[in-house]
Amino acid sequence: xxxxxxxxxxxxxxxxxxxxxxxxxxxxxRAMTTQSAFEIRRQSLDALRRxxxxxxxxxxxxxxxxxxxxxxxxxxxxxxxxxxLPMLTKNxxxxxxxxxxxxxxxxxxRHIDLTGGTTGTQTSFYRDNACRVARFGxxxxxxxxxxxxxxxxxxxxxxxxxxxxPAHSGLSLRRALRRFASADETLCCTVMTDADxxxxxQRLCAFQPAVVYGYPNAIEQFARFIARERLKPITxxxxxxxxxxxxxxxxxxxxxxxxxxxxxxxxxxxxGCVAFECSRHRGFHVDAGSVVLEILRDGRPARPxxxxxxxxxxxxxxxxxxxxxxxxxxxxxSNSRCDCGSPLPTFEALDGRTADIIHLPNGGVVAGxxxxxxxxxxxxxxxxxxxxxxxxxxxxxxxVKPGTDPSIEIAMLAEIRExxxxxxxxxxxxxxxxxxxxxx
Ligand SMILES: [Zn+2]
Numbered sequence: 001x002x003x004x005x006x007x008x009x010x011x012x013x014x015x016x017x018x019x020x021x022x023x024x025x026x027x028x029x030r031a032m033t034t035q036s037a038f039e040i041r042r043q044s045l046d047a048l049r050r051x052x053x054x055x056x057x058x059x060x061x062x063x064x065x066x067x068x069x070x071x072x073x074x075x076x077x078x079x080x081x082x083x084x085l086p087m088l089t090k091n092x093x094x095x096x097x098x099x100x101x102x103x104x105x106x107x108x109x110r111h112i113d114l115t116g117g118t119t120g121t122q123t124s125f126y127r128d129n130a131c132r133v134a135r136f137g138x139x140x141x142x143x144x145x146x147x148x149x150x151x152x153x154x155x156x157x158x159x160x161x162x163x164x165x166p167a168h169s170g171l172s173l174r175r176a177l178r179r180f181a182s183a184d185e186t187l188c189c190t191v192m193t194d195a196d197x198x199x200x201x202q203r204l205c206a207f208q209p210a211v212v213y214g215y216p217n218a219i220e221q222f223a224r225f226i227a228r229e230r231l232k233p234i235t236x237x238x239x240x241x242x243x244x245x246x247x248x249x250x251x252x253x254x255x256x257x258x259x260x261x262x263x264x265x266x267x268x269x270x271x272g273c274v275a276f277e278c279s280r281h282r283g284f285h286v287d288a289g290s291v292v293l294e295i296l297r298d299g300r301p302a303r304p305x306x307x308x309x310x311x312x313x314x315x316x317x318x319x320x321x322x323x324x325x326x327x328x329x330x331x332x333x334s335n336s337r338c339d340c341g342s343p344l345p346t347f348e349a350l351d352g353r354t355a356d357i358i359h360l361p362n363g364g365v366v367a368g369x370x371x372x373x374x375x376x377x378x379x380x381x382x383x384x385x386x387x388x389x390x391x392x393x394x395x396x397x398x399x400v401k402p403g404t405d406p407s408i409e410i411a412m413l414a415e416i417r418e419x420x421x422x423x424x425x426x427x428x429x430x431x432x433x434x435x436x437x438x439x440x
Pocket of ligand 1: 117278280285338342343
């Protein structure tokens with residue numbers, strides 16, 4: 001009964017948050033799994049032609065870049081023609097941000113968001129409203145393929161509260177209703193002390209989640225804490241991992257710790273959730289209704305079994321179109337059909353995106369991913385690297401733009417101090433010209 005109420009409440013709040021119509025996209029995503037591979041390819045191609053035409057006629061960046069190579073979209077463009085187009089890099093996104101905004105999408109229809117920060121080039125971009133709704137719906141379509149329904153109770157082990165949405169803010173009654181409808185219990189993993197994890201364990205014992213969802217490294221810390229302290233096991237039917245690489249030892253640990261099936265998702269801040277494991281767990285299925293996903297090795301399509309760079313064309317975003325976007329992630333290519341029967345394209349494994357953890361002298365930990373978000377407001381810092389060789393100190397190497405005011409570095413160190421607390425000594429090293437924003 002409470003599940004039904006939660007599902008109804010969830011729909012009400014989704015409408016209030018501007019996602020009216022999301023169920024149509026959820027249904028479209030689900031329907032794709034029953035269509036033929038030929039039909040899916042045809043739909044992707046239609047969506048690609050629409051996007052390329054839109055980008056060429058309304059986005060200065062693409063008009064200039066494609067004119068320079070003699071390319072103009074037409075009704076005869078094939079999926080393979082994508083390979084003729086130049087890549088969109090993270091530097092392009094930052095340095096040509098204004099030129100990448102479509103002139104046809106009015107400002108009132110644009111929603112700002114931030115790219116992921118794994119390479120030191122984090123910047124802002126826009127989504128149009130239709131894209132937000134479609135992405136929201138298709139993401140639920142993906143989660144439902146994995147057996148997770150809206151309204152099911154979820155233990156969330158997640159990053160900053162800014163990412164957690166309106167369920168975690170607002171007036172008390174509305175907030176309580178939202179919390180009931182979203183059915184989340186949240187452990188903010190920015191810093192997890194033993195006391196935090198003990199309190200969270202107590203909350204989950206009463207909450208009895210159906211799903212555990214979050215960063216693999218943070219879930220691992222929590223699972224190990226439960227085992228080390230010999231606490232009552234938390235059982236959950238499904239564990240969803242996202243944002244970081246999931247290691248096989250972590251998958252086994254989560255199955256043992258929570259007694260459930262572990263699903264790996266490929267999601268990013270730029271595109272949302274675009275690939276997922278089915279219950280066979282033999283690689284990823286790509287949501288071909290929302291992206292064209294290429295895996296490139298030395299600039300050519302990777303052969304089955306070869307590792308390469310993931311390049312994404314987002315079929316949904318018309319405000320800041322991402323066409324052949326070099327994500328910085330890596331995966332192993334595949335051309336096999338999954339024996340679950342899904343016709344969606346597949347790739348074998350996600351090979352990149354490992355994020356580590358900073359250990360604090362008091363036994364607490366800081367999710368390495370959180371360091372990426374620190375520099376959002378500090379574009380003068382172009383690259384950063386964090387190294388922890390001792391339990392009592394953290395080394396920080398950064399590269400700043402020439403002529404940057406020294407106060408920017410002071411602000412950066414203050415941000416790091418606020419995140420990790422007073423116990424670690426921060427050592428500012430460098431600048432090192434080869435530094436990258438790598439995590440601890
Ligand atoms: Zn499958």
